[in-house]
Amino acid sequence: MKNTSYNPFNDKTLHLTENKTETSSLEDRAPFNDVIKHVDIVSGFQIPKRIDHFPKWYKNPQRIFATISVLVFASFMIYQVIRIITAIASGK
Secondary structure, eight states, rough: OOOOOGGGGGTTOOOOOOOOOOOOHHTTTSSSHHHHHTTTTTOOOOOOOOOGSSOOHHHHHHHHHHHHHHHHHHHHHHHHHHHHHHHHHHOO
């Protein structure tokens, strides 16, 4: 018994594809000037990307502030854990 119903997946006229050679995506996305090529903003001012790029006078206070922030956050979390444990132990 042969099924002669129409199957669009087997229809060769619907699937006329053209084989194209793939071009390099890097060539298509080439920057149009050196500012974008070096990942700087368009106005030409360089953006600090790592802590090494910041001026020396700015690095140390930034590290101190980051350390203090982390210590304050960690101490707050430890305080909350101790509060929860004491509340559970006291039966509240």
